[in-house]
Amino acid sequence: MAIKAGEADLGLAVGVxxxxxxxxxxxxxxxxxxxxxxxxxxxYGSVAPMDGWVGxxxxxxxxxxxxxxxxxxxxxxxxxxxxxxxxxxxxxxHSTLNPLAAYTKRMSLAQIMNEVMVAYPNTRPMCSxxxxxxxxxxxxxxxxxxxxxxxxxxxxxxVSASVLTSDPWQEACQVLPDVSTLTRQAAATAxxxxxxxxxxxxxxxxxxxxxTAELIHYDNLMLCEPGGAVDFFDSGATWxxxxxxxxxxxxxxxxxxxxxxxxxxxxxxVCQHLRGEGGDRQIGGARVGLAHVIGLGSACGVxxxxxxx
Amino acid sequence: xxxxxPLVDYLVLGDHPHLVARQCRDCAARFFDxxxxxxxxxxxxxxxxxxxxxxxxxxxxxxxSVAAPGVPxxxxxxxxxxxxxxxxxxxxxxxxxxxxxxAGMRVRLTTFGLGTDRDGVTAIGFGFAPWEK
Numbered sequence: 535m536a537i538k539a540g541e542a543d544l545g546l547a548v549g550v551x552x553x554x555x556x557x558x559x560x561x562x563x564x565x566x567x568x569x570x571x572x573x574x575x576x577x578y579g580s581v582a583p584m585d586g587w588v589g590x591x592x593x594x595x596x597x598x599x600x601x602x603x604x605x606x607x608x609x610x611x612x613x614x615x616x617x618x619x620x621x622x623x624x625x626x627x628h629s630t631l632n633p634l635a636a637y638t639k640r641m642s643l644a645q646i647m648n649e650v651m652v653a654y655p656n657t658r659p660m661c662s663x664x665x666x667x668x669x670x671x672x673x674x675x676x677x678x679x680x681x682x683x684x685x686x687x688x689x690x691x692x693v694s695a696s697v698l699t700s701d702p703w704q705e706a707c708q709v710l711p712d713v714s715t716l717t718r719q720a721a722a723t724a725x726x727x728x729x730x731x732x733x734x735x736x737x738x739x740x741x742x743x744x745x746t747a748e749l750i751h752y753d754n755l756m757l758c759e760p761g762g763a764v765d766f767f768d769s770g771a772t773w774x775x776x777x778x779x780x781x782x783x784x785x786x787x788x789x790x791x792x793x794x795x796x797x798x799x800x801x802x803x804v805c806q807h808l809r810g811e812g813g814d815r816q817i818g819g820a821r822v823g824l825a826h827v828i829g830l831g832s833a834c835g836v837x838x839x840x841x842x843x
Numbered sequence: 844x845x846x847x848x849p850l851v852d853y854l855v856l857g858d859h860p861h862l863v864a865r866q867c868r869d870c871a872a873r874f875f876d877x878x879x880x881x882x883x884x885x886x887x888x889x890x891x892x893x894x895x896x897x898x899x900x901x902x903x904x905x906x907x908s909v910a911a912p913g914v915p916x917x918x919x920x921x922x923x924x925x926x927x928x929x930x931x932x933x934x935x936x937x938x939x940x941x942x943x944x945x946a947g948m949r950v951r952l953t954t955f956g957l958g959t960d961r962d963g964v965t966a967i968g969f970g971f972a973p974w975e976k
Contacts, residue, residue, distance in 0.1 A: 655941070
């Protein structure tokens with residue numbers, strides 16, 4: 535933003551996370567001493583912790599509900615567990631080509647479905663991997679770019695849109711986090727700003743914190759017809775050899791989800807392909823890409839990036 | 844009857860236990876937490892309690908198998924639409940099994956004891972149970 539405002543012409547964006555071994559996020563435990571007097575506390579006047587007694591606050595369960603709600607609103611007659619496992623199968627297959635992924639293990643559909651169930655329909659491999667990580671991006675203004683050596687200019691990627699949104703209040707948004715409204719708004723603004731439509735994209739890195747999240751973001755990012763996320767996935771479009779590869783890095787499910795680094799890591803992945811430096815996982819001829827990140831609370835970032843020249 | 848206390852302050856006990864929402868006096872947005880201002884319109888005019896129906900429709904659910912220490916698993920959790928107002932709750936009186944649950948099914952509020960403290964006060968929790976007319 536400082537570069538856009540003309541206050542700076544060279545910046546460094548860094549994201550870092552240390553998360554290994556953190557386990558299940560968002561839970562505090564509900565141990566209480568036997569016989570301790572019930573005392574109303576907090577914003578809900580609750581006499582005991584609510585997680586597990588008044589629904590679930592844990593992320594695998596929250597996103598499980600978000601995914602199943604989509605399948606209810608856009609009626610699905612198949613088996614949800616298998617559908618979401620197939621999305622996870624794709625990302626784990628993609629990760630085998632990414633030496634920087636936390637897990638680079640191909641998993642069969644049966645393996646994923648029969649793994650430890652965390653919160654139906656999310657089994658363990660369908661949940662993002664807690665890991666350490668860091669990512670960085672150097673940002674320059676047009677003027678500063680012209681002063682750089684030709685070799686560096688050649689690798690430059692154009693930031694065609696950089697959009698950050700927060701979520702407006704919606705009915706139920708404090709009951710089950712709404713990660714759709716703000717993603718849709720960010721995507722619409724980003725496409726408008728960049729003068730690029732979803733049909734122009736060569737690859738997408740989106741926030742698949744759970745397999746259930748990836749499905750709804752196909753729709754939120756308008757990669758498919760409204761309500762058509764299942765058909766879009768079933769068409770094979772999002773595999774690396776498909777029409778619009780999604781999460782060729784392996785996604786958060788296998789590349790990992792070092793939360794503070796995840797946003798820039800997605801941008802970096804897209805940049806590698808636009809530069810033709812994607813190595814074994816290069817998407818050939820990639821010219822335009824999109825990176826999407828979510829933070830509950832909520833905030834959403836969408837970047838449209840294009841190969842310069 | 845021994846003294847009882849609700850698990851949360853938006854659960855009203857008595858002969859007909861029910862939930863209450865706090866409705867913004869300006870824009871009618873509904874909340875369950877104690878608030879100084881409305882998260883929808885920003886108004887600080889205040890809130891009125893609105894009783895919610897005991898019956899509703901399950902919007903979505905999950906069955907949680909891995910949880911924090913002290914939380915018995917597996918349990919079924921979901922979001923229930925009470926005539927336009929959504930609430931988070933456990934699904935009870937039904938096996939915590941995805942095959943027994945279906946988004947769109949009718950459910951009804953029910954209450955149960957969570958334990959008695961050394962003063963003899965029992966905490967009362969709530970959940971929603973499948974209920975077909």
